[in-house]
Amino acid sequence: MKAIVYETFGAASDVLKLIEIDPPVPEPGEVCVELVYSGVNPSDVKARAGSRPGVTRPAFPQIIPHSDGSGVICAVGQGVARSRIGERVWIWNGQWQRAFGTAAASICLPSEQAVSLPSNVSFETGAILGIPGLTAAHVVFGNGPVSGKTLLIQGGAGTVGHLAVKLAKWGGANVIATARGAGMERCRQAGADTVLDYSATDLAQQILDANNGQLIERIVEVEFGKNIETDTEVIAPNGTIAAYGSAQEMSPTLPFYPLLFKAVTIDIALIYLLPEDRRRQTIDWLHTALEANVLDCPVEAVFPLTSTAQAHEAVEASARSGAILIDVTKE
Structure with missing residues (x-):
């Protein structure tokens, strides 16, 4: 599958690169999500730039960035109901303390981190819900x-x-x-x-x-x-x-x-770092508002996967009126 990775800190255009890697396989308790959108947040940009206090080098030899995303569950690991296959979901903590995030064709992560996306909510909005x-x-x-x-x-x-x-x-x-x-x-x-x-x-x-x-x-x-x-x-x-x-x-x-x-x-x-019970409550608030059609998530721009560096630069530039997304299905 295609993925964006970085191995050292630096400017987006210098360190982000598109590579081909083997698709992930879900471990027990995990799901594999075929991604549609990846959300780019200021925290993702700071992590890639190496600007987090006290962090001098990447935590893993190779990192696929971004914690937010949306897509469809395409496979499940042992212990996860097969009925989840085909489910539309949004993702939280995709790259938090993990090497591989959502700037790729697919991601495997614990089942609870792929949250069912309400039927009236778009994949674009789903990629904005995590952070x-x-x-x-x-x-x-x-x-x-x-x-x-x-x-x-x-x-x-x-x-x-x-x-x-x-x-x-x-x-x-x-x-x-x-x-x-x-x-x-x-x-x-x-x-x-x-x-x-x-x-x-x-x-x-x-x-x-x-x-x-x-x-x-x-x-x-x-x-x-x-x-x-x-x-x-x-x-x-x-x-x-x-x-x-x-x-x-x-x-x-x-x-x-x-x-x-x-x-x-x-x-x-x-x-x-939200505790489990508080995260569940927070997700409930979000979903209730979304299902009531009182919450919209504006999008400033959508970039293809090959333009992930430009997406990072758009976040760094600030002065935007909506989220920055990556359409991982487009090169």
């Missing part, structure tokens, strides 16, 4: 129902932010989103009740004004380090900051006393 979808559902609903609450979603125009706005509104929350430029209109279209420019010098006051002077119970945060001062100012006592990113400031200085005297919970969300 962006689960992250958005977790940071919105991680403390339970949000009906009647106000959520601040920092960075509501990104893929996770867009899904978080949609999910929060579906859950009955009042949503204040931040963005900039064209991203502000994307937040409005997603259903945000108020959209603010995150570069405003008086952003904290604008957030409070938008919430009738009341502090915010839950903040979904894409840039934890950069925004911690604002978040600390507007968070309510016993509130939660659910942070899933901090790319612009990886070693933030925390205003500990103000956070302490509000008893703020800082929930650092790494979706790869």
Whole structure:
């Protein structure tokens, strides 16, 4: 089968290459998925570039990148019901702590990591559910129902932010989103009740004004380090900051006393490590929203397998309004 691999860290165009390898065979408890799409996420790009803190070389001699994907189960290992063959599925943790991810014609992985795709959901959307979808559902609903609450979603125009706005509104929350430029209109279209420019010098006051002077119970945060001062100012006592990113400031200085005297919970969300029961609940939230047709997953661009390097570069360039996918059936 055809697959994209890398063996050393470096620029996408330098290290990613298309090769032919033997198709995988499922081990006991595994399924083999014939892939249709592979999702490219910032974490995949950082892993290939070698920019994860403390990581100096790839964990395996040869890596097929990408953790997200969608396709059809084509074979099963011992202990897995043969009735799963032919099932449409989406994948989570495809390349997490494993050598071979979804940038290939097929993948074998534990049966539970291939989740049945609702009949009304496209393969394109399926390839976005693993990291962006689960992250958005977790940071919105991680403390339970949000009906009647106000959520601040920092960075509501990104893929996770867009899904978080949609999910929060579906859950009955009042949503204040931040963005900039064209991203502000994307937040409005997603259903945000108020959209603010995150570069405003008086952003904290604008957030409070938008919430009738009341502090915010839950903040979904894409840039934890950069925004911690604002978040600390507007968070309510016993509130939660659910942070899933901090790319612009990886070693933030925390205003500990103000956070302490509000008893703020800082929930650092790494979706790869969700415990089994919480992952099941998060998947249920996603599927319920999808089946109700209240959640759309916009796609910025789809690249053929041979253009995986360009797909990585598109993710690195940022300033996009949707996900980047690889159509693994096309060269």
